[in-house]
Amino acid sequence: MKVKSGKAKGRKLQNLVVADLIQVLGLDPTLVRPAIMGEGGEDVKDYSGKLPISVECKNTEKLQVWNALDQAQENAPAGKEPVLVFKKNRKEPHAVISWKYFLKLLGGDPTQKKKDEELEYLMWLVQNIDFGPAHEDVMQELEQRFVREKEKDIPDGWKIYD
DSSP, X not given: OOHHHXXXXXXXXXXXXXXXXXXXXXXXXXXXXXXXXXXXXXXXXXXXXXOSEEEEEEEOSSOOHHHHHXXXXXXXXXXXXXXXXXXXXXXXXXXXXOHHHHHHHTTOOXXXXXXXXXXXXXXXXXXXXXXXXXXXXXXXXXXXXXXXXXXSOOOTTTOOOO
């Protein structure tokens, strides 16, 4: 395949991905565009800041998956999840994402589940702990100490004493 036709093939996939993202997510078409061939970084330029993903497109008959994933990860800005979109002739495009991101999309982020369990325990502990006759003094001191040491206010719903 000639270089010119290979670039056209790549551009075709980028255009499809951008059009689909604009349509499905209702993005402003003036703020999301395909990268110009040879332009570094992501293949989908998001000037809206609304896309949580960074897209790398590969339209090829023989995909080198690990190299393409490495490129997607290297090009992804901080805070954006790298996504590899690939296709070949007469086939539908597919997307590759990390397993952790896949679980998050399903609502099963194991990290968040652990945090929720820890928070549930801490809430139970605060509601049930008893320091005996000094309880009120101890709790007030702990709240004041938190504010001093962390230089933050007590989070909403957690303040026990004013």
